[in-house]
Amino acid sequence: MRCVIARYPFDLTKSGVLASMKGVTPELVTGESVTIGRRRYPVKQVGQVITRQDRRDFTSGEVVRALDRLGFTCHDHLRATPARVPTPLQTASALLGASSLEV
Numbered sequence: 001m002r003c004v005i006a007r008y009p010f011d012l013t014k015s016g017v018l019a020s021m022k023g024v025t026p027e028l029v030t031g032e033s034v035t036i037g038r039r040r041y042p043v044k045q046v047g048q049v050i051t052r053q054d055r056r057d058f059t060s061g062e063v064v065r066a067l068d069r070l071g072f073t074c075h076d077h078l079r080a081t082p083a084r085v086p087t088p089l090q091t092a093s094a095l096l097g098a099s100s101l102e103v
Helices: 015-019 043-051 060-070 090-094
Strands: 002-005 008-011 033-036 041-042 074-075
Touching: 002 015, 002 060, 008 043, 015 043, 015 060, 033 043, 033 060, 041 043, 043 060, 060 074
Parallel strands: none
Antiparallel strands: 002 008, 033 041, 033 074
């Protein structure tokens, strides 16, 4: 499939991407990612490997569109939900055995 990444045309195939990523260790995923085989790679890492361009030269959206059209599963950025930290009053209440604050 022909696609344009960073203003350069590329002829990508699913088997070609699989072959390029074979033996590549996934980096820590901090943004958008793609599942290739049984591994989950950052989109920018995959783009760098398949295009041989610097990661600053293309956007993750360009790579996501190309990989999605090839049939790979792309994942949005996972935002961590903030942990719910109990207040000191709730902690003391729980330690004393009260299920809720009774006034």
